[in-house]
Amino acid sequence: MFINIFISTIFYILILALIYKFKPSMMFDLDGNIKRFDINNSVITLDIIAPILALFCYYITLIIIN
Numbered sequence: 001m002f003i004n005i006f007i008s009t010i011f012y013i014l015i016l017a018l019i020y021k022f023k024p025s026m027m028f029d030l031d032g033n034i035k036r037f038d039i040n041n042s043v044i045t046l047d048i049i050a051p052i053l054a055l056f057c058y059y060i061t062l063i064i065i066n
Helices: 002-022 046-065
Strands: none
Touching: 002 046
């Protein structure tokens, strides 16, 4: 159980680091700041992607390990 959480946490941090490095325009503005949720401008923000990504990383880790 601990190894699943450890691997998924490392995987999650690695993906978040890549997102911060490449700063996709749908999540960051031109100055490099994180966009905030706005129904008219940006629906896909880091605030929404991060929890979904965490669940996805844990689910993938469960599939690979088991």
